[in-house]
Amino acid sequence: MRLLIIGGTGKTGRKIIEQGLTQGHQITAIVRKPRKLKIDNPSLSIVKGNVLIPKSIEDSFKGQDAVLSALGHKRFFIKTTILSRGTKNIINAMRKNRVNRFICITSLGINDSKFKLGLYYTLFTIPVILFFYFLDKSKQEQLIMGSNLDWTIVRPGQLTNGKLRTNYHHGTKVGHYLITKMISRASVAHFMLSQLTGTNKYQKAVCITNQKIIF
Numbered sequence: 001m002r003l004l005i006i007g008g009t010g011k012t013g014r015k016i017i018e019q020g021l022t023q024g025h026q027i028t029a030i031v032r033k034p035r036k037l038k039i040d041n042p043s044l045s046i047v048k049g050n051v052l053i054p055k056s057i058e059d060s061f062k063g064q065d066a067v068l069s070a071l072g073h074k075r076f077f078i079k080t081t082i083l084s085r086g087t088k089n090i091i092n093a094m095r096k097n098r099v100n101r102f103i104c105i106t107s108l109g110i111n112d113s114k115f116k117l118g119l120y121y122t123l124f125t126i127p128v129i130l131f132f133y134f135l136d137k138s139k140q141e142q143l144i145m146g147s148n149l150d151w152t153i154v155r156p157g158q159l160t161n162g163k164l165r166t167n168y169h170h171g172t173k174v175g176h177y178l179i180t181k182m183i184s185r186a187s188v189a190h191f192m193l194s195q196l197t198g199t200n201k202y203q204k205a206v207c208i209t210n211q212k213i214i215f
C-alpha cells in the first residue's frame with residue numbers, strides 16, 4: 001500500500017516506517033527535518049513539511065491509501081494546540097485528496113478511556129505535567145471522530161523503547177485504574193500497520209497495552 005507517515009522522525013513514527021518498509025509498503029514521510037530520519041530505502045520518499053503549515057503538506061497526500069500519524073511534542077507546560085491544529089490540517093488535506101483511511105496515536109487516558117492510565121497518571125502526571133497536552137489530545141480525538149473518515153484512534157499505555165511483542169492487549173476495555181500499563185513503541189507500530197488489512201472496523205478508538213503489569 002501507499003502510506004503517508006506523520007511524525008516519522010519521532011520514536012514511534014520511525015518504528016512505523018521501518019516495519020512498514022519491511023512489510024513492503026511504499027512510504028512517504030512528512031518530516032520537519034529530513035536529515036534527522038537517516039533511513040535510506042528506495043521505497044521511502046521523504047518530504048519536508050510541517051503539519052501546522054497546510055501548503056507544506058497537502059501535495060503529499062495525493063494518491064495515498066492511508067495516513068498514519070505519530071505526531072507528538074514535548075512542550076508540556078505551555079498551552080499549545082499543535083496536535084489539534086496539526087490534525088485538523090491533516091484531515092483537511094485527506095479530504096481534499098480523497099484519502100479516507102486515518103490511523104492516529106493519541107493516548108490511553110483520553111476521553112472515554114479517562115483514568116485508565118493508572119492512579120499515578122490520574123492524580124499526578126496528567127493534572128500536573130500533561131494537563132494542556134491532554135486537553136489538546138482530547139480536541140485532537142474529537143476532530144478525528146467528527147471527520148467522517150475511516151479512522152482508527154490508537155490509545156497506547158505508557159510508551160517504552162522495548163522490543164516488538166505481538167501478544168499485546170487491545171480493545172476498548174484495555175487499561176487499568178490503579179496500575180500504569182506499558183507498551184513498546186515497536187508494538188504500537190505493529191498494531192497500527194495491522195489495522196490496514198483484514199476485517200478491522202473503522203471509527204473506533206482502541207486502547208493498547210502489554211499483557212504484563214508493570215507498577
Ligand SMILES: NC(=O)c1ccc[n+]([C@@H]2O[C@H](COP(=O)([O-])OP(=O)(O)OC[C@H]3O[C@@H](n4cnc5c(N)ncnc54)[C@H](OP(=O)(O)O)[C@@H]3O)[C@@H](O)[C@H]2O)c1
Nearest residue numbers: 007008009010011012032050051071072106107157158159
Ligand atoms: N510517551 C508516552 O508514554 C506516551 C504514552 C501514550 C501516548 N503517547 C503519544 O504517542 C505519540 C508518539 O510518541 P513518541 O514518543 O514516538 O513521539 P516523539 O518521539 O516526540 O515524536 C513526535 C513526532 O512528531 C513530529 N512533529 C511535531 N510537531 C510537528 C509538526 N508541526 N509538523 C510535523 N511533525 C511534527 C516530531 O518531529 P521532530 O522530530 O521534527 O520534532 C516527531 O517526529 C505522541 O502523540 C505521544 O503523545 C506517548
